[in-house]
Every structure is written in structure tokens, then in C-alpha cells.
Amino acid sequence: MSTSTPPRLPHAGHVKQLAEQLWNAVSSADEYAATELVLRILDEGLDPESVLLDVIAVVQGRVGEEWAANRISVAQEHAATAINDRAVAAVSMHPTARTTATRGRVTVACVDGEWHALPARLLSEVLKLRGWQVDYLGAQIPTPHLIAHLHNTRTDAVALSSSIATRLPTAHAAITACQAVGVPVIVGGAAFGPEGRYATLLGADAWAPDARTAADHLAKGPPPLPQFGHQQFDDLPHLGDQEYTMVARNSASLVRAVFTALEDTFPAMRSYSDLQRERTAEDLAHIVEFLSTALYLDDEELFSWFITWTAQILVARGVPTHSLPPALDLLARDLKDFPRATRILEVGTHTLTSAPSTAAGNTA
Known part of the structure; x- marks a missing residue:
């Protein structure tokens, strides 16, 4: 597949139908049906990025909505998330998702204390499809370990994910630490508020509301290298x-x-x-x-x-x-x-x- 431009989206009605089928499998805790569906629609030619973002991500959003409405339990929410994670893994192993890295290197991680790893996982897979070499560090990576990783790699950018706003003080420390070693940071996730208002406040180099937008942003090239100390904690005088x-x-x-x-x-x-x-x-x-x-x-x-x-x-x-x-x-x-x-x-x-x-x- 081409890594120079994002793929075309399939017909919206078809995608909605596929998402409903996946929801039926996920909500029934049927891991085999979920993965078989994902593999089948990939075999039929649906673009891997669309499977990730227009099917799996949509179903995961519904999982959260159903929990909030008390229509599924915490245990069911966890099971559904685990099945969606396995569906993502199935996509990543499919022959149509195998690409050669032709761009730079991006480190993708969740802020320390952030357990909601699926959004970051989805971004990682999308970036791989777009031709990036990706280091996916998973959930709640402590900032010192993130910085140690950056010292040991030639990372062009860090993508930080956080869904819970209470992790924002920690996110601020991570953003500042990455920039201090010369690596720009793009952030995403619900924690950063409407239109990324807290991303700007905390000095992130870029913000994206979703994985597709983040990939489009990085396709233009990583954000400029930060100047050491351009965002310090005293920039929040309150x-x-x-x-x-x-x-x-x-x-x-x-x-x-x-x-x-x-x-x-x-x-x-x-x-x-x-x-x-x-x-x-x-x-x-x-x-x-x-x-x-x-x-x-x-x-x-x-x-x-x-x-x-x-x-x-x-x-x-x-x-x-x-x-x-x-x-x-x-x-x-x-x-x-x-x-x-x-x-x-x-x-x-x-x-x-x-x-x-x-x-x-x-x-x-």
C-alpha cells in the first residue's frame, strides 16, 4: 500500500454495518467471532486503516458509552476492551497491513498512570501503515523510562496519549522532559480537553483529536525540534x-x-x-x-x-x-x-x- 497519502475511506453505510457486526461479537465476549470478522473483511479488501479506525475504534467508543449508561458492567467493559485489543493485533498480523518503514521513527506511549492504552495502540498501528518505524511503549510509562528510551533511540517525535484529565500534571512533566532532550511531542486523548485546550496550555508541540489526524499531521513531517526550556512550569504562574x-x-x-x-x-x-x-x-x-x-x-x-x-x-x-x-x-x-x-x-x-x-x- 502507498505510504505517501492516507487511504480512501470505504462507504459509510458499509462501515457502519461492519461496526455493528463487531459490536455484536464484542458485546457477547466472542473473541473468535470478532477476530474472524476482522480477518474476513481484510481478506475482502477493506483497507487496514479503516478496519482500525472506522470499525474497531468506533466499537471501542461504544463500549465506553455502554459502561457510562450502566448497560454493561466493569468486567464486561474490560473483556470487550481486551477483545478489541486482540482484534487490533489480528489486523497488524494480516498480510495487507505489512509495510516497510520509509519515514522516520515515532515513540508512542501513554502518560504515567494512564491505563487506557487502546487509543495509543491504534495510533501505533496507523503510523506503521503510513510507513513510520514505531516504538510502542504501552500503558502508563514512567517519565524517566520514557526519557531513557529517547536517549537510546533516534526518535523524531513522541506521541503521548491520555484519556483521564487527572493525569495532566504528569503529562506536563513528560512533555517538558521530552522537549528538554530535544524531541518534539504531539499529544492526543480526551484528557487534553475540547480542541486540545490543555495541550496548548501545557506546551505540547502539536495536538490531534484522533489517530487519523495525528498521522496526517506527522505526514507533513515531525514538529520542529523544541528549544530547551521553551516551556517551563513557571509558565503556569497561578x-x-x-x-x-x-x-x-x-x-x-x-x-x-x-x-x-x-x-x-x-x-x-x-x-x-x-x-x-x-x-x-x-x-x-x-x-x-x-x-x-x-x-x-x-x-x-x-x-x-x-x-x-x-x-x-x-x-x-x-x-x-x-x-x-x-x-x-x-x-x-x-x-x-x-x-x-x-x-x-x-x-x-x-x-x-x-x-x-x-x-x-x-x-x-
């Missing part, structure tokens, strides 16, 4: 108030304090089962983690989005959401000396209580 550092370092004690106080302000908690109490503690931990990330980015919209999403997840599971505003109020009380944190929590509470579909107390 971090000088130490609010992010204090909240991040004291997250465990904040969760414990709010959990204890919530039992008094929200009496229903006293009748919770051990499992319900455990889930409540997990939700509080996520709230504090997203608050600290919002402080790092100085972006209250991130926290508002998260708290609304949390309410939607709870509603889908039939869990009352009216404990969320008291939890935010208690957290704001404990952080009363932190003006940015207080403002973010107040905005989050207002968003939560004013949204008609996720209003506190709505359990339908």
Missing part, C-alpha cells in the same frame, strides 16, 4: 499560590475529613452498607483529584464537567446524587483559606444544582 500542591499532598486527609463530616450532615450515610461506604470514599477521592487538577490548570470548567459527569454516572446506576452538594460544601469549608479552590467548588456546586438532568436528588 501555581505560585501553592494551592495545587497543598490539595494534592493532603488529598487523603481531605477525603477522610469530608467522609467523617458527611455522616453528620447526610444522615442517610449511616445506613450505608460497607460497599456503599467504600464507593462513597472512592467518589470523594475522585472529587479531590479532579479539584487538584483543576487547580493545576486553573480551569474551573474541568471540575464542573467532572461533577456533572459524576452525577450522570450515579443517576444511570440508580444512586441518589443529593449527597454531592453537601460533600462539595464540606470540602469548601475545609479549604476556606484557598480562594481558587473555593471558587472552583462553588462553580461546581452551582453547575450541579442548576442542571435539570442531574439536579441533586434526581434518581430517575
Whole structure:
């Protein structure tokens, strides 16, 4: 296949039908049916890149949507993701997907702490199809190991993937470290926000919303070599108030304090089962983690989005959401000396209580 231009996309209706067939196999946990389908449509001439991005990636997106709507369990979501990963492997081994590297070398990795590796895996396979030599390092690669790899290879660019916004402070460190050794960084994934707003804030050399766009961007040539130190942590002057550092370092004690106080302000908690109490503690931990990330980015919209999403997840599971505003109020009380944190929590509470579909107390 040609590596100079991206392949043409097949007919949209045909692709949709194939994605539905793959979904039926994946949702039934039928690994053999899934891989047989992928191999058959490759034998029939469907372009490997289209199989990866217009079939497998679409099905994986549906897996996430079904989990969020509580129509599949966590175990089913994990099983489906594993089957999709095997489907990607089947594509990579098919004769029509074998290409010779004619371009440069790209390292593809997930940010440390990021377990959602399939988007990075898909990008790796697409780049191979486009003629790149690819070093795929997989999920949650620690930044020191990533940099050691760059020292030992002649990498033209690093592609970093992250789906969870709470990994962005770590992503910032990885971006800066790669640039410090002279390697440009292109980033992608839901963590980097709408239109890649956080990619720009954290100094990435380029951003792409999906694997095809990333491959198109790199086809024009890797981003220019960064100048050492062109993006430093002090480019985020709001971090000088130490609010992010204090909240991040004291997250465990904040969760414990709010959990204890919530039992008094929200009496229903006293009748919770051990499992319900455990889930409540997990939700509080996520709230504090997203608050600290919002402080790092100085972006209250991130926290508002998260708290609304949390309410939607709870509603889908039939869990009352009216404990969320008291939890935010208690957290704001404990952080009363932190003006940015207080403002973010107040905005989050207002968003939560004013949204008609996720209003506190709505359990339908």
C-alpha cells in the first residue's frame, strides 16, 4: 500500500454495518467471532486503516458509552476492551497491513498512570501503515523510562496519549522532559480537553483529536525540534499560590475529613452498607483529584464537567446524587483559606444544582 497519502475511506453505510457486526461479537465476549470478522473483511479488501479506525475504534467508543449508561458492567467493559485489543493485533498480523518503514521513527506511549492504552495502540498501528518505524511503549510509562528510551533511540517525535484529565500534571512533566532532550511531542486523548485546550496550555508541540489526524499531521513531517526550556512550569504562574500542591499532598486527609463530616450532615450515610461506604470514599477521592487538577490548570470548567459527569454516572446506576452538594460544601469549608479552590467548588456546586438532568436528588 502507498505510504505517501492516507487511504480512501470505504462507504459509510458499509462501515457502519461492519461496526455493528463487531459490536455484536464484542458485546457477547466472542473473541473468535470478532477476530474472524476482522480477518474476513481484510481478506475482502477493506483497507487496514479503516478496519482500525472506522470499525474497531468506533466499537471501542461504544463500549465506553455502554459502561457510562450502566448497560454493561466493569468486567464486561474490560473483556470487550481486551477483545478489541486482540482484534487490533489480528489486523497488524494480516498480510495487507505489512509495510516497510520509509519515514522516520515515532515513540508512542501513554502518560504515567494512564491505563487506557487502546487509543495509543491504534495510533501505533496507523503510523506503521503510513510507513513510520514505531516504538510502542504501552500503558502508563514512567517519565524517566520514557526519557531513557529517547536517549537510546533516534526518535523524531513522541506521541503521548491520555484519556483521564487527572493525569495532566504528569503529562506536563513528560512533555517538558521530552522537549528538554530535544524531541518534539504531539499529544492526543480526551484528557487534553475540547480542541486540545490543555495541550496548548501545557506546551505540547502539536495536538490531534484522533489517530487519523495525528498521522496526517506527522505526514507533513515531525514538529520542529523544541528549544530547551521553551516551556517551563513557571509558565503556569497561578501555581505560585501553592494551592495545587497543598490539595494534592493532603488529598487523603481531605477525603477522610469530608467522609467523617458527611455522616453528620447526610444522615442517610449511616445506613450505608460497607460497599456503599467504600464507593462513597472512592467518589470523594475522585472529587479531590479532579479539584487538584483543576487547580493545576486553573480551569474551573474541568471540575464542573467532572461533577456533572459524576452525577450522570450515579443517576444511570440508580444512586441518589443529593449527597454531592453537601460533600462539595464540606470540602469548601475545609479549604476556606484557598480562594481558587473555593471558587472552583462553588462553580461546581452551582453547575450541579442548576442542571435539570442531574439536579441533586434526581434518581430517575
